[in-house]
Amino acid sequence: MAARATKSTTPAPPPARRGSPALKDATAIVGIGQTPFARRLEASEKSLACRAILAALDDAGIPPSQVDALASYTMEETDEVEIAKSIGAGDVTFFARTGFGGGASCATVAHLAMAIATGQASVGVAWRSRKRGSGPRPWRNTRTQLPTPAQWSRPYGLIRPADEIAMLARRYMHEYGATREHFFNVAHACRRHASLNPAAVMHGRPLTRDTYMTSRWISEPLCLYDNCLETDGALACVVVSADRARDCRRSPVYVHSAAQGLPAQHHGMVNYWNDDPLTGPSWTAARQLWKTADFGPADIDVAQIYDAFTPLIPLSLEGYGFCGRGEGAAFTEDGALELGGRLPLNTGGGGLSEAYVHGFNLITEGVRQLRGTSTAQVPGASTCLVTAGEGVPTSALLLRS
Template sequence: MAGTGLKDATAIVGIGQTAFAKHLPEDEKTLACRAVLAALDDAGIAPGEVDAVASYTMEETDEVELAKAVGFGDLTYFGKVGFGGGGSCATVAHLATAIAAGQATVGVAWRSRKRGSGPRPWTGATGQLPTPAQWTRPFGLLRPVDETAMLARRYMHEYGATRDHLFNVALACRNRANQNPAAVMYDRPLTREMYMTSRWISEPLCLFDNCLETDGASACVVVGRERARDCRRRPVYVHAAAQGLPAQHHGMVNYWNDDPLTGPSWTTARQLWKHADLTPDDVDVAQIYDGFSILVPLSLEGYGFCGRGEGGAFTEQGALETGGRLPLNTGGGGLSEGYVHGFNLITEGVRQLRGTSTAQVPGAATCLVTAGESVPTSALLLRS
């Protein structure tokens, strides 16, 4: 996927999103259609020109329904990516690969969710539990946050990371959301006292360590390099892309390997940097998956921004804020803008490289976007 033939061969030329809110009246299909149409309009491309689509396996709106509703032409590529938050960047990577290989010319990727007003998938009856859940749920690891909290506790124990380090992540995301009128938390500042006195969700992760539960949809349009030059907006090139599923990985979180804190981001990062002309030192801004705050320091280590065990300390002294060492999640991320399985991190990365973000990093020319750490994951390296 991330070979040299993909390097800068395609570009994201359109982005679109609906509002993000605790409750939206539209169903997921309608939200998907609105986001996709907005992205196509942003690119100046007619729906009938779309011949490739990519989405998540968890996406309720399938290719057939979207194609009919929006008015796509003949589709010559369609694919889906598993593992929820781990799949966001891979949807774009699959389109880029198909277009670079000549299988399609105009691709659309999207994610639509009704998580704020819809059901929680882990709350219903499950019947026979799949492996490895049969070994963990009977002992209290019922939700994604419970599984991730185990990683957080291990990380804090081994490397001396503290709740202040997690607060640094949550605060950076909230500060950027406070600059973004589209963010759910736009008008709700966060203080250290609020963070430290908030209720536990799964100790040591508190309320503000968890992503939002929102309704909403995001989408983007991918085309080849030549076509990109004629589109309405400034193209943002897919410089490199990668997916990562480590050997012997188990489900959402792997507690059974020798080192649970070396997750899928490490596998993805090796592939990503192998096929890039850039290094972590060249990244101007990052959109790092923040379903839970602890995933950010783990990802910082996995993608090579700091050494093993140094992710917590990396967050100190405003490193993640605008003007810091690595400005992070500049739209507010999943913690404070909205949560659509990380797809809004892609659209914000595009805005940064276009120069149109509400928290613009001056001169930003390279952006790393990552999907969910701890699950089989993916990443994009974008450049202007």
């Protein structure tokens, strides 16, 4: 006798909505905060973190007792327990950290957005506090145990991040005809925007072509001004649901799309073993980012692109689809990256001229642009791309007003 069929009690999953994932516009950044930036600040990293977080909560009009989600970097020296106690958070039901230094910045917001969109939390805080200017620089000690990728490079002279990116830059110059003039275009755009930002470390310190071209080498072909600043400071932002955002103190900036990127067989900061080492993690993140978005590169009003080193900008412009392969250097010409250009970027000054806090200031500047409160405001800006570090496993956000 045949077995009688029984009706399954498991509900069928809802049909997939192509191009309209649950994360899209479901959450918003409603508060941002930061400390002053300087080469040396006396306060501890914990104190700086708390000041930035409390400033962000005040900006949003949300009391610390309502915070139930925390996100930061694995390299963050302040932990969730101490931060939660110090700011007076409530019961925390979600906390996460993301690795790979500057590649983590946008992922902190993405993880909060996912937690809130799925009901694991209601008020999330992401932060980064760092005393890079007055703190130790680990790559100076070449006798410490090396991570796996560095075992194949540091013994041969690639000791610092600048050395690795210099190799990448030289390859890019050789393959596609990029020049130091193109790298100067990047540094100059960031410095011009910093000149409008009183909070920037390089405010009031213009950068001329002659100053750039005659500056000392850090790791040829990278000169002093191709490298990010050494900065102390902290930043934070607050993420809530789109419904709650409408009742907050400031206009919401919606998280439209988010992505992380770790290419297949990636190895270290610079993947010399790839068939094309100039195709980095941004290409992987970009495919995911645009796949779930309602708009594309041509619709971006302003960009905040990670700039620990100037050559990363043309590489990222290509990776995120603003131009074709090998065209990123030429894209920087004719003031394209400055106010009034085809893609104004790093309008607060970025890591090169505002502050280097592992890229978190690019997120807060993106929020200011879409609020209409930037010191280098792009008129009518309603869409913004924010990216994390190129070269390392990375992350990115599409923000909209």
